[in-house]
Amino acid sequence: MISPLVYEIHTRMISAIRKLLGYEDKFFNLLEASADEAKASVQLLMTMLKTPDEVASMGDFIQSRRKDKRITEEITEQLCKTFVTPLEREDIEALSIALYKIPKTTEKFSEKYILCKDYLKGVDFMQQAVILEQTTETISLMVKKLRVRANLEQIKQYNDNLHYLEGEADKLMLDLVKDLYSGKHDPLRVIIILDLHETLEKIIDRCRDVGNVIFQVVLKYS
Secondary structure (H helix, E strand, O other): OOOHHHHHHHHHHHHHHHHHHOHHHHHHHHHHHHHHHHHHHHHHHHHHHHOOOOOOOOHHHHHHHHHHHHHHHHHHHHHHHOOOOOOOHHHHHHHHHHHHHHHHHHHHHHHHHHHOHHHOOOOOOHHHHHHHHHHHHHHHHHHHHHHOOOOHHHHHHHHHHHHHHHHHHHHHHHHHHHHHOOOOOOHHHHHHHHHHHHHHHHHHHHHHHHHHHHHHHHHHHO
16 A cells, blocks of 8 residues: 555656646646637627627637637647646546537527527527626636646535526526517517527536536546
């Protein structure tokens, strides 16, 4: 049985080697860049929703999603090339994939929104969008905390906040469904509005998934 002192020395040596070879910075930089791109895609969405009378373009959303895809591919490539990683390989990969799904789903929302814009006069998406903005801010902080080895309690607080925000979004969705099913709206308009709100809710769910992955990673190393 390895004594606590020997284990501590071994852990410190491995950490020093990782830092010396730059492995920690490499993967944490890529994961943080992916989180930043997820946040940037949501900021594009917020701008689009705040200026509904302006002509929106898919170009920025596509570019953001493609940029994050390149980051995800770089992470996969580096995992194949690197012998020592700061976190377990499957954890890095799971987090990378979860982060990529945010700009990917955001692009889907923007595509539907632009195509159906003529049916959306007077529709307010901002309540859900503000919650979404808060969730991306939270996961960006959580990803950055991985580099500094944040304690489990701190990460749990962040993750609990994500679940709270998801719950608030669910309440908004229930109120929306109640109104849409009241019979006072055009059926086609109901389908379009409901689909867009469900897509927004799905992006929030993607953020929750990222939080769950990070919490499990920190729990494993605590």
